[in-house]
Amino acid sequence: MADVNRGERPLSPHISIYRPQMTSISSILTRITGNALIVAVLPMVWWLLAAAAGPEYFDTANAVITSWFGILVMTLSLWAIWYHYLAGLRHLIWDTGKALDIKSAETLGWVCVIGSVVLTVLTLIII
Secondary structure (H helix, E strand, C coil): CCCCCCCCCCCCCCCCCCCCCHHHHHHHHHHHHHHHHHHHHHHHHHHHHHHHHCHHHHHHHHHHHCCHHHHHHHHHHHHHHHHHHHHHHHHHHHHCCCCCCHHHHHHHHHHHHHHHHHHHHHHHHHC
């Protein structure tokens, strides 16, 4: 029979002893931004449907979208779009068999994070 008393050690790497790496963080961020964009599309669709439905519906939807909370959601959605786009380009680079070493993968992760912030700020300035 197996030894039931295994001591105090964890069975697998635990968050208290595992140092997050840029590659894992960027992978998690890609998944989060992809799912967040699915949810963020709902108010945009509501706004477009309200515009087609009539002025009274549009006024309500527009008030929500242009409120401080709506602007925050749209700004974060803009960042998520840029991050998800750059992460997709990173994966296309990896699909060619390039930049698969750890240093290059971490550099591309930072490029995605910093690049998405810069592109979000530039987009907000242009708009």
